[in-house]
Amino acid sequence: KAFLPLLGAIEDCRFEPGKIINMSSIASKRAMPFMTPYSSSKAAVDSFTEGLRRELLIYGIDAVTINPGPIATPIWGKIELNTGDDVPEVYRKILKRLMKLVDKESKDAIHANNFADRVFKTFQTHRPKTSDVVIKKKFFKYSLLNMIPVRVIDGFIKKMLKI
Template sequence: MAKSKNILITGASTGIGYDLAKVFVGNGYTVFGSVRKQKDADRLLEDLGESFRPLLFDVTDHEAIDQAAAQLEKEIGDQGLAGLINNAGIALGGPFVDLKIDEYRYQFEVNVFGLIKVTQAFLPLLGAKETPSFDPGRIVQISSIAGKHGMPFMSPYSGSKHALEGITESLRKELLFYGIDVILIEPGPIKTPIWEKGASEAVEERFKKSVFYPALQTFQKRFVAKAVKDAWTSERAARIIFNAFEASRPKTRYLIVPGKFKNWTLPRLMPTRTVDKFLGKALGLMK
């Protein structure tokens, strides 16, 4: 069977998705990238050339996803996909008691249910069928360290990524049946527009009357702003993810964390209550 050089990347318009598309195109792949707006499709075509093929769909639009999968089946059904990179996502935040249930629902619609729908729709093109004419592909799930370590005021995002981690653990084992590998990527802070679109919006006008507003402001200034300042570029993250995808025997998980010992290893070595108290005191949450 032939090895495909086609790959699908969701959320390709900016950030890690864009830089992943750039890296894969530069290494001889044809990249099918999902974007939500025609103007983004046009921009990426101009930037990346004919090896980039835009797919117009939002991951919350299940009908559009099915249409894109049918379109791709007609176009590359005999070649298949070498990989699916589930990158599309948003980050919502705010005090748990002040957030609306619909905000949690939307967070999960994008980061969890959208990802599930995309994966199910394109699995046949990755080799999940009786007699594929191509080698099995790989699935790369872009999670976050937030899926393991939940920070205050980030419960919607952390919850969605924790769900993704559990789903991925099960999916990887199930897809042994087809020879399709599933790789989990756990980035720490990366310089991408997600901070502007979601997490940074936690301090909004609507939270000024919240009892948590002072702590929320401190969190933004002491933790979020510093994390963004020290974050790696999305280009660097994309290169690491590409190398993981290309590895002959990839690990099941890849951690992409600046200052790994301080920001990941040390907090996980410390007792959980100690970490909670440290954060509580730093943010003024301790009574």
């Protein structure tokens, strides 16, 4: 709210209105088991940005989200899997299988410089996508899945994790 005047949310603004770029995640669009809190928080970022964009239409200020998949950063080496006694037995094997999938995805992560270039391109673009999913093999890992019924995807997840 304090920065909106700097973006052009003032009467008779003498400069081109600015742009808000919020970082979300592909997890906002593809919630996986045991990642519900993270996915929910990212979905909230998407909804917040959509509402903000529409509230700021009057000033011509744009608001968009970038929804990256895995990005090659040191965070992947810091993930610890808790499958101790406090985790119910029914979840332990599923969590281990999920972590193998996460590890595999992390090896195919987007290089941080490539992601930074994409963010800069979004900043430079006059009317960027309102929600830009940035992931390797986007057609197979995202676009194609949008054509498949959600219950079928649930079945794929059930099969992959051997639930």
